[in-house]
Amino acid sequence: MPLMVPVFKRELANKMYTPSTYYLGRFFSHMILQLFYPVSFVCIVFWGLDIDESWHNWLMFVLYAGILNLAMNAQGYFCGVLTNDPEGANQINTFAILLFMLTSGGLGNVAAFPAWITALSFISPQRYACQGFFYRMI
Numbered sequence: 318m319p320l321m322v323p324v325f326k327r328e329l330a331n332k333m334y335t336p337s338t339y340y341l342g343r344f345f346s347h348m349i350l351q352l353f354y355p356v357s358f359v360c361i362v363f364w365g366l367d368i369d370e371s372w373h374n375w376l377m378f379v380l381y382a383g384i385l386n387l388a389m390n391a392q393g394y395f396c397g398v399l400t401n402d403p404e405g406a407n408q409i410n411t412f413a414i415l416l417f418m419l420t421s422g423g424l425g426n427v428a429a430f431p432a433w434i435t436a437l438s439f440i441s442p443q444r445y446a447c448q449g450f451f452y453r454m455i
Contacts, residue, residue: 322401340394351390355382381449388442389414417441 325339334342359378364370396410420430420438430438438444 340398344391344394347390348387351386352383355379355386358382377449381446385442385446392442414443417443420444421447 325336328334329336329339356379359375359382363375363378368374392413393410396413397406399409400406416437420434420441421443
């Protein structure tokens with residue numbers, strides 16, 4: 318997003334659209350491309366796992382992977398508008414991803430974390446994706 322900031326600011330100054338319209342349009346127009354990776358990844362990995370290979374289980378795996386990918390792309394757009402500097406946006410996004418990964422329960426038991434980390438884990442999209450993936454595998 319920081320590469321598009323000059324164009325965005327110029328078009329916003331000309332009152333061509335509102336910021337919410339721009340970001341929703343950009344998000345939905347890239348959705349097909351954003352969903353290619355999780356679908357292809359699940360098609361490769363799913364049958365390598367020793368789990369129930371039903372159609373419903375595969376569909377739920379694709380759904381969890383797709384929703385997580387869209388949530389992380391939305392987070393990337395959000396971090397991109399916090400600063401005009403591409404490096405700064407990458408650093409903010411990396412910090413947010415690492416924080417969400419640590420509070421997702423994938424690296425430790427969420428019940429053993431301090432109260433503030435447990436509270437933070439409730440907004441982590443990766444926590445819900447981990448729970449969904451583990452639920453499908455068990």
